[in-house]
Amino acid sequence: MDLDNLKPIVALCKRRGFIYPGSEIYGGFANTYSYGPYGAELKKNIKDLWWKNFVRQREDMVGIDGPILLHPLTWKASGHIESFNDALVDCKACKSRFRIDHLLEEGLKKNVEGLSLQELTDLLNNSKINCPRCGKKDFTEARHFNLMFQTQMSKTSEKGSDVAYLRPETAQAIFLDFKNIVDTMRVKIPFGIAQIGKAFRNEITPGNFIFRVIEFEQMEIEYFIQEAAWQTSFESWLQDMHKWCHLIGLNPNKLKEKEHPQEKLSHYSKRTVDIMYEFPFGLNELYGIAYRTDFDLNQHNKYADIKQEYIDRTTNQKYIPHVIEPTFGVDRTILALLCDAYDVETLENNETRTVLHFASNIAPVKAAIFPLMNKEDLSSKAREIFRMLNTHFNCEYDDGGAIGRRYRRQDELGTPYCLTIDYQTLEDNTVTIRDRDSMKQERIPISNLLSCLKEKLNCD
Ligand code: GAP
Numbered sequence: 001m002d003l004d005n006l007k008p009i010v011a012l013c014k015r016r017g018f019i020y021p022g023s024e025i026y027g028g029f030a031n032t033y034s035y036g037p038y039g040a041e042l043k044k045n046i047k048d049l050w051w052k053n054f055v056r057q058r059e060d061m062v063g064i065d066g067p068i069l070l071h072p073l074t075w076k077a078s079g080h081i082e083s084f085n086d087a088l089v090d091c092k093a094c095k096s097r098f099r100i101d102h103l104l105e106e107g108l109k110k111n112v113e114g115l116s117l118q119e120l121t122d123l124l125n126n127s128k129i130n131c132p133r134c135g136k137k138d139f140t141e142a143r144h145f146n147l148m149f150q151t152q153m154s155k156t157s158e159k160g161s162d163v164a165y166l167r168p169e170t171a172q173a174i175f176l177d178f179k180n181i182v183d184t185m186r187v188k189i190p191f192g193i194a195q196i197g198k199a200f201r202n203e204i205t206p207g208n209f210i211f212r213v214i215e216f217e218q219m220e221i222e223y224f225i226q227e228a229a230w231q232t233s234f235e236s237w238l239q240d241m242h243k244w245c246h247l248i249g250l251n252p253n254k255l256k257e258k259e260h261p262q263e264k265l266s267h268y269s270k271r272t273v274d275i276m277y278e279f280p281f282g283l284n285e286l287y288g289i290a291y292r293t294d295f296d297l298n299q300h301n302k303y304a305d306i307k308q309e310y311i312d313r314t315t316n317q318k319y320i321p322h323v324i325e326p327t328f329g330v331d332r333t334i335l336a337l338l339c340d341a342y343d344v345e346t347l348e349n350n351e352t353r354t355v356l357h358f359a360s361n362i363a364p365v366k367a368a369i370f371p372l373m374n375k376e377d378l379s380s381k382a383r384e385i386f387r388m389l390n391t392h393f394n395c396e397y398d399d400g401g402a403i404g405r406r407y408r409r410q411d412e413l414g415t416p417y418c419l420t421i422d423y424q425t426l427e428d429n430t431v432t433i434r435d436r437d438s439m440k441q442e443r444i445p446i447s448n449l450l451s452c453l454k455e456k457l458n459c460d
Helices: 003-015 037-056 073-078 100-108 117-125 171-176 178-185 227-247 295-303 330-341 376-390 403-413 423-428 446-457
Strands: 019-021 033-035 061-064 085-090 097-099 143-146 150-152 163-165 191-200 215-225 255-259 271-279 282-293 322-329 342-346 352-356 367-371 395-397 417-421 430-435 441-445
Touching: 003 019, 003 330, 003 342, 003 352, 033 037, 037 061, 037 191, 037 215, 037 227, 037 330, 061 178, 073 171, 073 295, 085 100, 085 117, 097 100, 100 117, 171 178, 171 191, 171 215, 171 295, 215 227, 215 330, 227 255, 227 271, 227 282, 227 322, 255 282, 271 330, 282 295, 282 330, 295 322, 322 330, 330 342, 352 403, 367 376, 367 403, 376 395, 376 417, 376 423, 376 446, 403 417, 417 446, 423 430, 430 446, 441 446
Parallel strands: 061 191, 367 395, 367 417
Antiparallel strands: 019 033, 085 097, 085 143, 150 163, 191 215, 215 322, 255 271, 271 282, 282 322, 342 352, 417 430, 430 441
């Protein structure tokens, strides 16, 4: 694991307002992060592009925005109360907590899936594995730990319980609205329901910056099909996921597919493939696609008062559809994009520049506008251009410091284009436009600026 490669990225994120440690003024709150102004913009661009690509531009998709707090029976039906567990051990000496399967699989280089808690405990005690933090070997017995965050409702339900859960996946909110969508939206199978939203997991070993956190966002699709169509639908969605990776500019050489072996499948899945990304700390899951069969709708039909099914209007056939689920983590997308885009380049004069080579469709700032000097006539012209462009895409006005420093600042933010307004602008109404990656500059008339930038940024 090469965590050192992540450090400069984490530092840049803090320094340049992408991502701050959560609750920092209180000394931090482990594994929580706050997206600063550029991080929030980057996140919004990713989510908007995903929504446009997977919902608006497709005839077979609709979107919802469901609640985080769902009826507690949801989680009994979905299997999360019973099965969404990790087995953990504590080090009695330093009080660190670990997932025992991770300790064993890393230490013994073998798969321990399916072993009982006792078998895991015995395997650890009889191995040479010590606590990775303090080096001692004094572990507790292994025990199960449910990853759902519980919260208390002020009002108790009819069955007397006041416990509710923060959703650990957005998917279930979609299953709970299947009937509403069928009844109100004139959808026909095959069709999909998409949702973007927060999910929460009380992870035992979070870490690697925003890779594994306790509060994160997912962009999920439940695509409802006839059972016989599952293989073709699965393959087609897997290709669409790769196209998405290409759209946001991820390096294809860093992406790999990983087929889950049967014994490692989640309780609801008959086939799962992960799209893995080569992070600085190793090859790890970025996205996933699962064939959830008819498991979820059937389970909700067992527990809920209102039953959900689909009636084919042409054949009058009633059935419970099967589901393909492509799932995308927003925070992991951001981390992969940052790792891909980050570069420290040595220039001809032997100076270095730090640059984020973001694709222009997700870059937080599309163009920065600089008056050459902080003089009234230049500033007023630069502000006029800023106002003209800012209604079309996110721009930044910057009149602080030497032009070279302003370029470096924008390079670190990944801004594709910088425009400089100088005295020639006042004479002939042209500006210089500087390309982030080639650092080449050209002069263009202000009258062509908007169309030229739209073409370069590939946006409407
Ligand atoms: N509905 C299926 C589901 O939730 P998952 O593989 O557990 O499947 C889906 O999660 C995606 O959510 C992952 O591929 C990853 O991108 C993201 N994700 C999961 N746990 C995460 C965590 N603790 N922190 C950040 N992202 C996470």
